[in-house]
Amino acid sequence: MDLNDKYESGFVEVETRNGHAHNPDITSLFRRPVGYRIKERDAVDGRARKDRHGDDKKQQLAINFLQNTAPNLNQPWVLYTGFLQPHPKFEALEKYYKMYYPDRVDLPIVPDGHLEELHLVNQEIRHFKRIATPIPEERIRRARAGYYGMITELDEYVGLIYDSLRNSGQLENTIFIYTSDHGETLGEHGLWYKNNLYDSACRVPLIISGPGIPKDVKVNTPVGHVDLVASILEWAELPRPKEIRGHSLTSLMRDKSGDHPGYAFCETHSEGNCTGSFMIRKGDWKYIHFTWYDDLLFNVKDDPNELINLIDNEKTNEIKSELKKILNSLLNTEEVTIHAFKRQESMLKDWAKRLSENELFDKFKSRLGDGQARSMAKLVKERYRA
Numbered sequence: 001m002d003l004n005d006k007y008e009s010g011f012v013e014v015e016t017r018n019g020h021a022h023n024p025d026i027t028s029l030f031r032r033p034v035g036y037r038i039k040e041r042d043a044v045d046g047r048a049r050k051d052r053h054g055d056d057k058k059q060q061l062a063i064n065f066l067q068n069t070a071p072n073l074n075q076p077w078v079l080y081t082g083f084l085q086p087h088p089k090f091e092a093l094e095k096y097y098k099m100y101y102p103d104r105v106d107l108p109i110v111p112d113g114h115l116e117e118l119h120l121v122n123q124e125i126r127h128f129k130r131i132a133t134p135i136p137e138e139r140i141r142r143a144r145a146g147y148y149g150m151i152t153e154l155d156e157y158v159g160l161i162y163d164s165l166r167n168s169g170q171l172e173n174t175i176f177i178y179t180s181d182h183g184e185t186l187g188e189h190g191l192w193y194k195n196n197l198y199d200s201a202c203r204v205p206l207i208i209s210g211p212g213i214p215k216d217v218k219v220n221t222p223v224g225h226v227d228l229v230a231s232i233l234e235w236a237e238l239p240r241p242k243e244i245r246g247h248s249l250t251s252l253m254r255d256k257s258g259d260h261p262g263y264a265f266c267e268t269h270s271e272g273n274c275t276g277s278f279m280i281r282k283g284d285w286k287y288i289h290f291t292w293y294d295d296l297l298f299n300v301k302d303d304p305n306e307l308i309n310l311i312d313n314e315k316t317n318e319i320k321s322e323l324k325k326i327l328n329s330l331l332n333t334e335e336v337t338i339h340a341f342k343r344q345e346s347m348l349k350d351w352a353k354r355l356s357e358n359e360l361f362d363k364f365k366s367r368l369g370d371g372q373a374r375s376m377a378k379l380v381k382e383r384y385r386a
Helices: 055-072 094-100 120-128 137-167 225-235 314-330 333-354 357-383
Strands: 046-049 090-093 176-179 206-209 263-268 277-282 285-290 296-299
Touching: 046 094, 046 137, 055 137, 090 094, 090 137, 094 137, 137 176, 176 225, 263 314, 277 314, 285 314, 296 314, 333 357
Parallel strands: 046 090
Antiparallel strands: 176 206, 263 277, 277 285, 285 296
C-alpha cells in the first residue's frame, strides 16, 4: 500500500492510498540520538469491535475482479490485494476476539533477567516505543488476543478469495501466493511491533500453490521476498533483469539447491534503531550484526525463542566466521549504515529549507508529541540555518 507515487507500478490501482505520504514515519529521521514515539505505548492494548475491518472491502474488490473482470481478459493477469490486518491498533472483530480472550490467550516469554541482558540496541528500541516501563498484564493479554483475532478475520478474507478462484474455474491455472511484509514481536523480549530482527518481527509466512508447484512440500532453506520476485518471473516465463538479486525457488521446491545460496539476508535502518542492523540466517543459525555494537548469534533450532546469545561461545567460532564472511561479501555494513544516516539527514535538511518552524512542528507532532516536536523543529531549523 506504500507505493511511491513518483514511479509507475504497472498496476491499475483501485482503493490504494499512500498514507505515509501524508503522515510519514518521521521518527526514522531522528536516530542520532533516538527520540521517542509518543503514542506507541498506548497502542499496547486490545478490544473487540462490532464492525468488520476495512480489509472486508478489499476482499470484495478482489472477488469482483476475479468474477467479473479476469474471465474476460483472455490473457494472463496479476492481482495484488494488500490487506492491513493484523496491524495496531489490536482491535479484533468481536466473535474472533472472544475466541482468544481471556481463556486462550498466552503471555510473551520473557524469562527473569532477560531484559537486563537485552542488547543495547534493542533496549533503546524499548525506550523509543515507551514500553520500557512494565505494561499491565491485562493490557498485554488484550493486545495479544486482538492480534490473534485480527489474523483469524484475515484468514476468512483470504479463504473467500481462494474460494472465488475455485468457483470461477480459474484456480487450477493460477499461482496463489500468501505472504506478509513483517511480523509482530507482541511483547517477546519486552518488545512490541516491528523494527527489530528477532524472528517474531522479521520472519513472515510464505505459502504458494498452483500449477507446477509441488504439493505438501515444506522448504526449510531460509529464503526472502527477493527470491519471490525471481520465482514469479520464471513462472511467468518472463526475462529476468540482471538487477534482480534473488534466486528462483523452483529448485528448492523440488528438493534441489539449484543456484540458491542457502541463506536469507535482512537489514533495518528504521525508526528506533540507533544504528544499522543486519542479519544472516542459514540453516539452524542466525547471526545479527549491529554497526559499532556487539553482535548476536542464535541457534534457532535449539533456541527458537532466541534467548541464548552464543556469540562469545568458542564452540560457535566456525559458524560465526562463516556467517560473518557471507555478510561481508554482500555489503560493507558501516558504509551502508552511514549512507542511511546521511539519506535521512538529507530529508530533514530539505524540509528545513522548505518549511517554517511551525510547519515542521505540525509535521512532527503526531509522531513525537508537542514537546519533542517543538524541540526538534527548532533544532532542525537552527542546524541547517534555514
